[in-house]
Amino acid sequence: MDVSALEAGHLNIRLDLIAAGDQPNEPIVCPSLAFFLRHSKSDKRVVFDLGIHKNIKEFAPAATEQFLPDVKQTVAESLESGGVPPSSVDLVVLSHLHWDHVGDPSPFTTAEFVLGEGSKKALSLEPGFSLNPAFFSSIRVPEDRLRFITASDLNVAIGPYPRAMDFFGDGSMYIVDAPGHVDGHINILARTSADGAWILLGADSAHHPDLITGNMQVAYRVDTDTGAVTCIHDYKEVAEENIRRIKLLLEFPRVQALVAHDVVWYEENKGKEVFLPHKIPPLVQ
Numbered sequence: 001m002d003v004s005a006l007e008a009g010h011l012n013i014r015l016d017l018i019a020a021g022d023q024p025n026e027p028i029v030c031p032s033l034a035f036f037l038r039h040s041k042s043d044k045r046v047v048f049d050l051g052i053h054k055n056i057k058e059f060a061p062a063a064t065e066q067f068l069p070d071v072k073q074t075v076a077e078s079l080e081s082g083g084v085p086p087s088s089v090d091l092v093v094l095s096h097l098h099w100d101h102v103g104d105p106s107p108f109t110t111a112e113f114v115l116g117e118g119s120k121k122a123l124s125l126e127p128g129f130s131l132n133p134a135f136f137s138s139i140r141v142p143e144d145r146l147r148f149i150t151a152s153d154l155n156v157a158i159g160p161y162p163r164a165m166d167f168f169g170d171g172s173m174y175i176v177d178a179p180g181h182v183d184g185h186i187n188i189l190a191r192t193s194a195d196g197a198w199i200l201l202g203a204d205s206a207h208h209p210d211l212i213t214g215n216m217q218v219a220y221r222v223d224t225d226t227g228a229v230t231c232i233h234d235y236k237e238v239a240e241e242n243i244r245r246i247k248l249l250l251e252f253p254r255v256q257a258l259v260a261h262d263v264v265w266y267e268e269n270k271g272k273e274v275f276l277p278h279k280i281p282p283l284v285q
């Protein structure tokens, strides 16, 4: 798989929402990265996540107030400027349905949309309504072109992941069950060279690379009255186990991992030749 990064908008995230312990109050401006993948054998075109909608304010007012999104370039614009018309994309894989990953599905007029089966829960919500308006928008995905990855599809193990789907059947792109963040959260593990380099596209498995190394721990708050735990992940312990899997994955040679809001990678790489039409180079060692 050839893998390219796509600019897809930014949002402000407070570090104390994502990392435990004393964190600065100042929010950090994070990307909401999306990716273009090309299956070199068949030329199939895949987009992973759609970032933020240009008019997100109309669709997710509560999220807009809290996270101050800013979209200079949408996924569709990033594709166009890289020479890929959105109408030519075969497959749009969405890690989950949070507002900063659904973007604007409308330019993808012929693509099949792929979601984890657990996302059905969020889809059943009425337009404009959600369990948590800070995290969901009223943007709809085309339900007539929607495929759900079911438990029986996730029938192979790869690296540290016990549940994955060999999407093209040739070991080039796996959809992996990456549980914990929300129901149905999926990632892509792609083979980026014939001699064994890989990339994990981790979406919201973690919100900062230091959470993967263990330099940061997942944040949570306990309500002193009710004892209820609030966390950016719906299932904190499951999310932590998923993060440990990424750490294990990175112990394999020539594997890199990129989460959607990886501010460290972004600050090092913005404007560089890793965005479409260029490719993220496979690791050489």
Ligand SMILES: [Zn+2]
Pocket: 096, 098, 181, 204
């Ligand atoms: Zn999310």
